[in-house]
Amino acid sequence: MSRMLIGVDWGTSSLRVARIDRPGDASEERAVPNGILSVPPGGFPAALADVCGDWLRNRDALVLVCGMAGSQQGWVEAPYCACPAGFADVAAHLKWVEPGRIAIVPGMRCEHDGMPDVMRGEETQVFGALSLLAMSDATLVLPGTHSKWVQVSDGRIERFSTFMTGEFFALLRRHSILARTMAVETAEDALDEHAFSDGVHYAMHTGNLLAAAFSTRTRSLFGQLDAGAAPSYLSGLVIGEELRSLQLSPNAGPVVIIANEALTHRYEVALSLLDVRSRSIGSEATWRGLGAIARHLENAQ
């Protein structure tokens, strides 16, 4: 019988843990808002015990941690794996906090014309998604604060690019002059699909977000966009801007979207406007990726 696997997805602003069965399904999951920025130096073991101390009492359990916990500001720094790299490369570069018991999955780095790009946590989701979908060649998008587009060939992550789409949206939604003509923000702004599509099209047409964004204000001034629809229009503008420069082909395979339901829906709509097919995977991709690493470790023994 295999060891108990505790999966930990420790990001900047949240901490999720799961007991993971083989081949990588969560049998129990917990989430708390204790992201790495809220943990004092040296406080990582205690913060983890706070959320799953009962599981950790099993001294035979394997604990695999992915995400920003491996950054300079995290638990222990896990140096980036350089692209191109496959699943086995990442598994071979685990950073062991407690040898044989607790390990941090390294993030990845790549370069575009000498400019570095990085990710931490997304590599685990990508390998999990590939495992779930039984794919070894794919274009994947992981939307969010910093959206990642990842190109996989023959099971290896060849390259990826970061777009600050979610962060730009939040800055413009909350702190810019555009916020003045928008309805008050709710926990999850409802999507006005028509306004969203208008935004996607206008961003593609304009080709410059600095200019396109101002249309949110002028269309509001001239009664072409009401306060309730404006956040959806702005969301369409930033997601359209992200898609604009990717030169996605309707003839290529489907883009794999890894995100929560609300974001997945937005990207499905935006991609369909460009006649690009998509399929989607939720947060289970992380646990599936950690499960695959655990199996790899067991098989290597």
Added chain:
Amino acid sequence: MSRMLIGVDWGTSSLRVARIDRPGDASEERAVPNGILSVPPGGFPAALADVCGDWLRNRDALVLVCGMAGSQQGWVEAPYCACPAGFADVAAHLKWVEPGRIAIVPGMRCEHDGMPDVMRGEETQVFGALSLLAMSDATLVLPGTHSKWVQVSDGRIERFSTFMTGEFFALLRRHSILARTMAVETAEDALDEHAFSDGVHYAMHTGNLLAAAFSTRTRSLFGQLDAGAAPSYLSGLVIGEELRSLQLSPNAGPVVIIANEALTHRYEVALSLLDVRSRSIGSEATWRGLGAIARHLENAQ
């Protein structure tokens, strides 16, 4: 002898007044931070008297107001003049607050493929600059929170475009994750010209600010950009992004920059990187524009 002219440039966050001689030079100038957002409804006459009540005691003075004072949230709304429009069109559509004594200069509007764009105050600076430079055909840029690019043919403003360049910079500089790897903001961040130029080039090369902006973080992470230079690099990124889509030609006439010294310098450097010539005019353009309107009114009588 002509009437005394009091010029008022009333923006969102500041109020500048000047006594203007013919042909349009300020003989005395005052500035206070009482922008229109700080003025209570009905409080505009008192707010103006606070800063130049002594001048207003001259009941024969002509008071010309430009800027956001003519907006819905301002003193009295002055409906936009539609492009294309020349100096005489704007002068003919003054909104009189006190007939013959106090007037607000209307802003302008234009359309790009059915999408409206607007400006208030910049039209006066443009007409002032044309008068100062004795030009009737020009491409002008008025950098700032909302940067305006204005195309003038035969003395008429044919079209213009707004870029939210200054606002994006401030949002990213202060509120984004990029702020964490930057030196503390000072009243006027000193320009690191090398980092600024790198930013301009990288924005032009990348073609998408959502992606290019993240390089500020990754270059900092990998020791390629220090905290003191990062704000200049980011400034180069946003200004480069503005210039990217304008398709400026080195063979066209010089771009006329209307701005304060610090911003003028940044645009001069950025344009020179694209081999585009420039010439510049400072804030005197506003007074010159109001002076020209006053002369026009006198000649029309």
